Amino acid sequence: MNKITLGSKEVANYQTPYVIAEIGANHNGDMELAKKMILSAKEAGADCVKFQSWTPTSLVSKEEYERNQTYNDSKKKHFGSLKEMVEKYALTEAQHRELKDFCDSHNIAFASSPFSKEEADLLNRLNVDFFKIASMDINYIDFIKHVASFKKPIILSTGMATLAEIEKAIEACRSVGNEQIILLHCISIYPPEYKDIHLNNISMLQQAFNLPVGFSDHTIGTSIPLASVALGSCLIEKHFTLDKDLPGWDHEISANPEELKIICTESKNIVSSLGSFTRSVSEAEENKKERFRRSIVIKSNLPKGHVLTREDLTAKRPGTQIPPNEIQYVVGRILKTNMEEDSLLKWENLI
Structure with missing residues (x-):
């Protein structure tokens, strides 16, 4: 399948x-900030704003909380422990609905990455246009099947994944009758080094799976x-x-409004270019030929009857x-007429 419809596009x-403006958790648990970001993304020209859907118990285990793991590559200090951040950044069901309604009223698509079946069910009830499977869940096959069973477009991010893992995730979608699949080339480093980005993987994934392929950028x-x-x-x-x-x-590696507009x-x-x-050759280029190309020119005064040699000739504008x-x-x-130096040679000047 070469074309997928997301909403009306x-x-x-x-x-x-x-273009998806990935707000993720950048709302910092502040609904007013989230709404300002939605409006700013809309003004910049984004098609969609996307959040992340989890609860304090659906994504991180007790052991991980106790270890107080960090999940990004930034050196920026955060306000508290992992558990405190997860709790602050988690969106309630009511907040999901509020943000979805706000997006609808401002004509920009609302989306979110679910991290559990219950959150996927919530997004389905909200009638989102598509589902995004985060790179971390490319091998969570049961979850992918559950999300794909809603028969809505699935965007599969491929960070950290081998080709075999990508293929199995695609097969999981297809096993429940969902062929509406978009792959995202992704490097799950924040930010990656240029040498590790491998943009040519976009063309490779297009050829390997015959699917639309996008880019999740960090x-x-x-x-x-x-x-x-x-x-x-x-x-x-x-x-x-x-x-x-x-x-x-993620603020540090995010686009600001000016960059998103660019x-x-x-x-x-x-794309147009x-x-x-x-x-x-465009009509505009055709029209420039006479002004920019050259014609054969006589290098010096020559008499009628002269037999032309290459040494007699050069080429200059116009064409x-x-x-x-x-x-x-x-x-x-043979020249039919006398020719002056630096004059354009015409066919009627020749016998």
């Missing part, structure tokens, strides 16, 4: 990419997600914040008379 390789700035568009990326998922200096997991605007320009594999690639048809011909 058709998504396909080498088309204008669907780099700093806009250049890498925009580069992915030139490789046919059908979707760009970019972490989003209003302020990169806010405390929290991604949304320039991705359209890139890719054009066709067929070589053609309105005999083109230089036809000089072989001029050499050896």
Whole structure:
């Protein structure tokens, strides 16, 4: 399947990419901040804002809380323990509904990554346009089957995954009758080094699985997600914040409103500029030929009856008379008229 519909937008390789502003937990547990981010993402041109759905008990075990694990590569200090952050950043069912209603009222798609079957069920009740499976769950086959059973488009992020694991996740979706699958090339480092990004994997995944392939980006700035568009990326998922200096997991590697607008605007320009594999000359270029190309020119004064040699000839603008690639048809011909230095040679000047 080469095209998937997310809401009202058709998504396909080498088309204008669907842009997801990944708010994730960057709302920091503040609903007013979340709403400001939604409006800012909409203004920047994003198609969708995406959150993350978990509860303090659905994602992290007691042992992990006691170990107080950290999950990002940032050196930014956080406000408290892992458990305190998870509790603060978790969205309640009522908050999910509030954010979904807010997005609907402002004509931007609402989405979220579920981390348990119960959260997937909640999102299904909210009638989201699609489901996103996070990279961490690429091998959580039972969960993938449960989410895929809703028969809505599935976006599979492939960070940390082997080709075999990706294939099994795709098979899990198809085993419950869901063929609406989009893959995301992803490097689960925040941020990755450039040498580890391997954007060519986008083309590889397109060929390997014959599916739409997008890019889940964790780099700093806009250049890498925009580069992915030139490789046919059908979707760009970019972490989003209003302020990169806010405390929290992902603000530091997120796009701010100005950067998100660049991604949304320039991705359209890139797709438009890719054009066709067929070589053609535009009408605008055709119109420039006479001004920019050259014609054969006489190098010095020559009399009528002179037999032309290559030494008599050069080529200069404009390209309105005999083109230089036809000089072989001029050499050896006899002048019908006297010719002045630096004049354009015409066919009617020749016997």
